[in-house]
Amino acid sequence: MRLKIVQAGDPVLRGEARELSISEIRSRPVQELIERMRDTMRDAPGVGLAAPQIGEPLQLAVIEDREEYLRGADTAWVAERERSAVPFHVIINPRLTVVDAEPLEFFEGCLSVGGFTALVPRARAVRVECRNEQADRVVIDAHGWYARILQHEIDHLHGRLYVDRMEPRSFMTTANHARHWREQTTREVRAALGLRTRIWRPGRAPAER
Ligand code: ZN
Numbered sequence: 001m002r003l004k005i006v007q008a009g010d011p012v013l014r015g016e017a018r019e020l021s022i023s024e025i026r027s028r029p030v031q032e033l034i035e036r037m038r039d040t041m042r043d044a045p046g047v048g049l050a051a052p053q054i055g056e057p058l059q060l061a062v063i064e065d066r067e068e069y070l071r072g073a074d075t076a077w078v079a080e081r082e083r084s085a086v087p088f089h090v091i092i093n094p095r096l097t098v099v100d101a102e103p104l105e106f107f108e109g110c111l112s113v114g115g116f117t118a119l120v121p122r123a124r125a126v127r128v129e130c131r132n133e134q135a136d137r138v139v140i141d142a143h144g145w146y147a148r149i150l151q152h153e154i155d156h157l158h159g160r161l162y163v164d165r166m167e168p169r170s171f172m173t174t175a176n177h178a179r180h181w182r183e184q185t186t187r188e189v190r191a192a193l194g195l196r197t198r199i200w201r202p203g204r205a206p207a208e209r
Contacts, residue, residue, distance in 0.1 A: 052157030082144020
C-alpha cells in the first residue's frame with residue numbers, strides 16, 4: 001500500500017521527530033509502517049523516505065539505492081558522486097557524526113519538495129549509530145552519495161529540509177535541470193549562475209573566495 005507523501009509547508013516536516021522504544025520498534029504497527037514506507041519509496045521512486053514525510057513524527061527512515069537506478073548512467077557521473085548501490089535498510093533513532101567534513105556539492109531533490117532540485121553541499125563521510133528494524137544496534141560508515149542520503153534523511157527527523165542548506169541561486173525545477181544543467185559539472189553550474197568557486201581548507205568551515 002502506498003502512503004501519501006506530505007509536501008513542504010506541512011508542519012510535520014518542521015517538527016522534531018520522537019525516538020521509538022525497543023518494544024515499539026518490534027510492534028506490529030511499526031513493522032507494517034516500515035513495509036508501507038518501503039513500498040512508497042520504491043513507488044515514488046526515491047532513495048530514502050523519512051517517517052515525517054508520510055505524516056508520522058518518528059525517528060525512522062528507510063533507505064535504498066537500487067542498482068537499476070544507476071543502470072544507463074554515465075560512469076564518470078556516478079564516479080564523481082561516489083555513488084553505488086545501497087541495499088534496503090531501516091535507520092531508527094539515528095545519531096550522526098561527521099567523519100570527513102569536506103563538502104561535496106551536487107544537485108539534490110526531495111519527495112516532499114516535489115518537482116524541484118538545487119545544489120546542496122554535504123559532508124563527504126559520516127558515521128551513523130542507530131537501530132535497525134529488529135531494534136539491534138547498528139553502526140554505519142558511509143561516504144559519497146550514501147553519506148548524502150543519510151544526512152538528508154536524518155535532517156528530516158530534526159525538521160530540516162534541503163532548502164535550508166542549498167545554494168539558493170541553484171534552486172530550479174527538475175524539468176529545467178534536465179533541460180539545461182544535467183550535463184554540466186558543479187563547477188560549470190556555479191560559474192554559469194555567477195557563484196564563486198567554493199574553496200575548502202581542512203579544519204575550517206567551507207569558505208568562498
Ligand atoms: Zn527528503
